[in-house]
Structures are given as structure tokens and as C-alpha cells.
Amino acid sequence: MKAIVHAHPEGFSGLRVMEMDEPVPGPGEVVVSLQASGLNHRDIWTVFKKRNDPVILGSDGAGVVEAIGTGVNRVEVGQEVIINPSLGWPLKSDAPPEGFEILGFPKHGTFAEKVRVPVENIEPKPQHLTWEEAGVLPLAALTAYRALFTRGQVKEGEHVLVPGIGSGVATFILLMAKAVGAQVTVTSRSKEKRDQALQLGADAAIDSHGDWAEQMAGEQVDLVVDSVGPATFDQSLDRLRPGGRFVNFGETTGKAVKLPLRPFFFGQFTLMGTTMGSAEEFREMLRFISDHQIRPVIDKIYPFTEAQNAFLRMEEGEQFGKICFVASL
Template sequence: MQALQLDAIHQPAAVREVPTPTPAAGEILVKLHAAALNHRDVWIQKGQYAGIKLPCTLGADGAGEVAAHGPEVPAGAPAVGTRVLVYPGLRWGSEQRAQAKDFVVLGMPDPGTFAEYITMPAHCIHPMPAHLNFEQGAALPLGGLTAYRAAFVRAQVQAGERVLVNGVGGGVALLAAQFCMAHGAEVWVTTGSDEKLARALEMGVKGGINYKAENWVKTLTQQAGGPFDVIIDSAAGEAFNSLVDAAAPGGRIVFYGGTLGNIPSLVPGKVFWKQLSILGSSMGSEQDFAAMLQFVTENGIVPVVDEVLPLAEGEAALRRLEASKQFGKVVLKIV
């Protein structure tokens, strides 16, 4: 089979022929039709990720169909030919509050989804929402799981609350905005691009602002009619202090990434006097994944796909993601 692999950091990813995996006991072989990129793939390539072990087939997001069952696959597993999505990790564990120490994300060190086939434990394979095509389905797993847990498990977003999604344009942030709107929240966004802001407004968010604007917190809270009950962020860094200012008394700030680095000089008084909750969140359990897929199905949510490229152009797809040109998910078409 063909797979997009990375041999060493700071090197281009390349498509090559590798052996097709055989499902072991309790496993399912999935023929992948589409796979989506995540910034994690770029960070591995640049050597900015912990515990890098190469060479490896990259990719955590995959959509396809069941090709074969291994021995001892449990009753109730998706049948051969079923359109499915792959849970984007392994070994979360039984504790819902946090992942086990040996939890890993697909695509390093374990072989990922940038390939024609993948084998996974049967419990990691879920039927794909029927209203999605393979490219849309591939855009959902890691981003949807992260957004769902951050918004509903950790921050406990409620209908009618005022929610700010920071840095909209990336796949997780867009899905968080879509999820919160579907849940009945009033959603506002920030972005560093006026073009991305216009596209977010077309999607139905209440309003937003370019965070490069001077005094954006004051301007946006005035537009929104007050500060925000929930703020969803992936950047952290020095800008996190602005989010504290934008939060309502008793508000919750949940963040699932730190692309701008550590949070310097956070003023404790602003946090404790406003009774704020600052929450960390990362991906989600298989239980969260199943709940997210049900939510997507019930609400007819369609992930935003930025661009679809063939597997052979995987390196170009990685460069597009690195340049932050995307609005939504960059997807590789495999078959």
C-alpha cells in the first residue's frame, strides 16, 4: 500500500510503498479514503513534539470503510463495508477525567492515517455520520473530539451563554464555534485575518473582531453587550491576559493548546476576584468521541474543509498548514 511517511525531522514527507497491515485479534482493517492534517503533523516534522520516533506514517484523522475483521472481533463491531471514522488515539484508559500515562495520538509512534489502510482495535472504529462524505468525515475526529470535550465536558457550555472562540480559522476552533451555536449559545470569535472573520460571520456567528486591532477586548465586549461566560482558546502566551479581561465574573476559560507559548505575568487578582475557572483540555476519551459523533449526527453539523489534495501532495498540504493559510481542515484524498 502507499503511505505518506516522515523519515527524519526537518525533511520532506514522502509517499512510498509499505506493507499492508494485517488485523490481529480484536482488530479491524480500515481502507482509508481520506485523512486530515493537524498542526501536530507539522510540529513532528519540525522536531517540536515530545518523544519523536521516526520513521513513521503520519496522520491522526481518518475516514474510510471496514475492509476486514481480525480474529476475535467483538460482536457489534462495524461490518465489512461500513463507512467509519477512526478514533484518533490509543489507550485513553477507563478514567474519564484524564488520559492514562500510555495514551498516544495516532501518527507517531504508531502508524497513522496518511495511508491506504490502517489496523485499529475494534472499539476505536465508529460508524461515520451518514450525512458526511469521506472528506468531511476525515475533518472531524481529532478536531471534533478536542472541541467537544473543551466546550461541553470541561467548560460545560450552556444554551444562552455568551461564548468567545479565540483564533477561529483552524479546524478545532471552527468546530467549537459550530458546536456551541448548535447547542444554543451566542458565539463570538476572534481571528488575525479579516478574510477569516468575514467567513466566520457567513457561518452564522454573532460577531467577532481581528485580535490585532487596538483595544480589541473593550471593543468586542461592547459589541457583545458584555463579557463572556465561556472562552475557548488554543494559543495561551501573553495574549491569555486579554482573555482574562474578556471573561465575565464566574466565567470559564478553557484552552487546549499553547501555540504562543507559556503564559507570562498572569495577574492572580484578576482570576480570583472574578471567580474565574481556568481549565485545561486535551483531545478526549472514546466515550467523548461517541458522544461527539452523536451530537454531530443529531445537529447535522458539517466540518469546514479548506482544501482537498491527493496523498501524493502531502508535503504541499503540510506547508499550507504551516503557513496558517487554511480556513478549516486540509484533507488528503487517498482513494
């Protein structure tokens, strides 16, 4: 089968499309014939990890059950499914359990014509989604759901700030927050992305390079959901109301920030980290997007043969929404 793999050397030059052995389901596993899959920042970080053998990248995917292993009785061949990339995290908890992994490294992932996963990691495909929309949904939507609801505890009428709109997770946060009646302000250096966010329903979109307090007329927010890190941390914290919550799930501009302690403890802020989510939250998220008929924002669709172009587009931050892969166009 055809697959996007990473081997030697490290970096994007190690990306290639090659024939890999077709997976065979073991006990408690299924093989899914993939219709579409989605690119995430995790895939970019993964190409810079050292490895001995080629690994199929990709965490997102949706398709049709092709084969089932022994002991599998809750799904049937031919069923349309979506893949939960959180391996070994069944129930909602404060943090992932020991042994938690994400599909796509070190185990083979979804940038292939077929993938093998535990049966507990598939759920029925939401009927209102196309294959491309379902294929790009899992990792980003799960991350957004846990950040916004499990950790952030967002409520109707609250004001949410989303720095750096444009990523798949950030667009999901915008759509989900609006679905529960929150006010949403986003930031971006790009006027085009700010305009796109307003079209998606954002209440305000401000220039990341400007003075946030001035652009927001001094208004503060109840919740910041951030993945940018150092480049925007101080301005984000400054816009948080006393007693507000700050949830971080990424580090796109650096690995560390300086935390101004006096504003932090006088502000009575709550700072939380989050990543991915459990199978329980994945099911909650699917019900939520079905109930509210939320559709992922798809930036571009690429065939496997254009994998390097897709990776570079994300690396350079040009996308708005999710980048999708299909085996061929």
C-alpha cells in the first residue's frame, strides 16, 4: 500500500511516498481503509526525531472498516468510522495515564491507504461530515474540546481570547466557543486570517503586532486558550480578568515564558496545561459537533505525492484551518 513515511535524513528531506506492507489486524484490532487524513503540527515535530526504520506518519483519519481481529464484536466490516488517535487513555482524567501514546509515532499512523488500530480507538463517523472533514477532525477537535470544556470550563456569555488564529485547533476553539454562546476575540498578524475568523463568527479580530489593550478598548476576558507561547504570552496575560483562566496546549514560538509573578498572584489567575484527550472526551466531542453541526475548516487538500508541499505550508504558518491528505486526487 502507498504511504507517506519518514526515514533518513531528519527533517522534511526524509519525507517520501513508498510502498509499505498492508496491516493485518491482531486480537482486539481493526484495519481501516482510509478515505482521508489530516496533517497536524505534531507530524512536523516528528520528522525531526531520530529513527532506524521508516515510520508512517499521521494521527488523523477516517475510513471504512476492512478487516477485524479476533475478539472484536462491536463493529462490522464496511462500517464508516473515525479514528481516535489517543492510545491508552480511556477515561476522562486530570492527565493521561502511564503508557499513553499518540497514533503516528512510534506506531504507524494514518498517512496511508490503510491503518491498524485498537477497536476501542474507532467511533462511528458523524453523518453530517464529508470524508475529508471527518479525516481532519480527530486530533485538533479533541484537543480543542478538552482545552475549552474539560480544562477551561467555558460557559455561555463568557469572553474567550484565542491568540494566533489559523491553526486547526484554534479554528475549532472558535467554532465550539461560539456554539455554546461565548464571545470570542482572536488575534493574528495576518489581516487575511483575521477577516476569515470574522467570517467564521469571531466577535473581534485584532492585530497581534498592535497594542491588544488599545484594540480591545481595555476589555478583559474570562478565558485565554493559547498555543503560541512566548510571542504573545504577556499580552494574553494582560487581557485576562482577575480570577480568569489561562489554558495552554502548545509552544509554536518557543519552549519557555517568563511568568510575572506579582500580576499572576494578585490577579488570582489559574494557569493550566492540556494536550489531546481521552476516549470519553472524544465521544463527547463527536456528540457536540454533531449536535451543533460543526464542520472543520479545510485549508487545502493534497495527494500523498505532494506531502512536502503540505508540510512546508504548515511549517510556514500559511494555512487557515486543517490540511487534508488523500491517497490520490
